[in-house]
Amino acid sequence: MKFLRSIAFIGAMMTATVAALAQEPALPDFAPVSAEVKSRAWPIDPAKGYVVRELKPTIYMVTDGRYQSLFVVTNRGVVLFDAPPSLLRNIEPAVAEVTKQPIVSLVYSHGHIDHIGGAGVILKRHPNLEIIAEEGVAHFLKEQKDPNRPVPNKTFKEATTLDLAPTTVQLKIGHWHSAAGDLLAYFPAEKILMAIDTISPAQTMFMGFNLTQNTEEYIKVFGQLLSLDFETLVTGHRSNPATREDVVQMQQFVNDVYETAKRVSAADTKVVIGRAVAKYKDNGYAVARAVTDSQVAQCEKEINSRWLEKISNMDVYAASQCMAALVYFQFDVGPRSGD
Template sequence: MSPTNRRSFLATGAALAAVPTVAALAGQASAATSTDLPDYAPIPPSALGPAVNSQGYYVGRIEKNLYWVTDGTYQSAFLTTREGVVLFDAPPTIGHNLQRAIDEIASANGVSNRVTHLVYSHHHADHLGASSLFGKNVVRIGHAETRKLLARDNDPARPVPDITFEKSHTLRVGGERVELAWHGTNHTPDNVYIHLPDHKTLMLVDVLLPGWVPFDSFNLNEDVPGSIAAPAKAMSYPWKHFVGGHIGRLGSRQDMVVYQQYVDDIIANVKKALAAVDPTPFFVKYGNNSWAAVKEYQAAQVAYASAPVIKKYTGVLAAADVYTASTTFIILESLRLDLGVDSQVHA
């Protein structure tokens, strides 16, 4: 098996492990077969990361004593120090492999493998669901809103942070420095920028997924204007390496540039669609069934706006033909509702 095919196979296996099966959700075997499923464009080799090992993870150096861990679908990072290890997020799909990865690096370098601090990027369970594996003697750090949201969710797998901040916090451990900052809502109200200036690295989760288009509905976005603004804020930091929280490789500044252009292209085409697609046929067809009319009208707008973007980025960003339409719909609604684009006052 070639390295590229092996990476693809292992990444697929990790993705399947991370998502409940249809049979499990339905309580019965699925009747679908592979021949019933749609075909999508091949994944560009540039979107794929290194192969995971037999235990299902890959760990590699980012810069100096900063490392990253992935299962091909989720990412975490950790910093070894003379006082212990600082871990950044604890995705449950990686789970116990986080400690295995830390053990591997600590053994090779003769440093401590004890996790002393765990930094939360935001409150979502898919990035923090393995936090409890590290016990009660770990100092957890997160945004003040993260603490509120985790207290509300009351999930024992995600203990609330011990140290919180509103705008910024400098974490100093074992001679190392980590700068944490909140620059407004984006993917969630509490998503923070994690900057390691001495390691030329920025971690910002669920915004840029290097080499890939955003996940469904613009990464299940809670604040679309905030997320559209986030890349420019990220680029204001001096960094070389980027940890996005998902998929199997690190990112670069060029990845962020391509991502910004992708979003800008969607916005530009949505504005064209708002002006070009005539609603009249849809409301004539469906009469007093307003939801049917709106559904089909917006589907036509999304198709108009997304088609040229899909064509442009297929072969450039992985899964451009999979999730661009859903992201286009979310951006369309944000332009209408958040920014008032094409809002008309009845005469």
């Protein structure tokens, strides 16, 4: 009896689930991941779950296909850049693959959990760990009181150079992504640059210009990167680093989104406002929303028509990038006479 009752219960649950699914709106269609992105991805042995490669002598990148860390084998031990939680179980095996040296320092790129949330565990395993970050990031982490993101014990203000003999790295604060500050790490001798959460090579950046909290600086970061003589850019995401050409392409894309948002903002809104007022009456937010929705839709359509063939999956976040550019143009820049 009990058994029959459970069967009946499961049957009822399944019917309810099917009914619930039927009420869900249909999922939108998107273009598949491009052949270019797939062919450039570093292959990952599924049994291992990660791949580590030497970018230049002493400088290595490890990735699980989603996140990236960099590490440098110096004369005094291994200096690690970032400790994403998703990579945590892979970082030490990856280091052990290339050196017997212990991890002695950890440099934070910025304060976000997804890039440094594995630091607490690394510190537990290496109690003498030196943790380096810019002052703004250190201040932010002090406020967070998160054991997974221990407060740095060595800070610098704005810029510094670390002696990673036999090489050196120049560290400089940036503001393209997180409010507490980002890190530009430049290895001039090796022409390697690390700038986390700038772009994903040949693929769309994440929503809202990669979740930037400073659109003005995000738009400017491409010029800042290209002013440096680099060949390899580690951006923290995906399984392969980016090139100069990737940065040039994304700069063109972001500039096009901005110019489109600017043009769309200048278009006449009388018709859409008229329709919205007729429907929403004195609900001013609803009217404003109707105007924004129509501007985003126009921008999204244009951007998709120009970039979908060139940048993998850009249709997924085209509307979101347009929204970021529209907000930036309309509130930060503002229409000027003569525009």
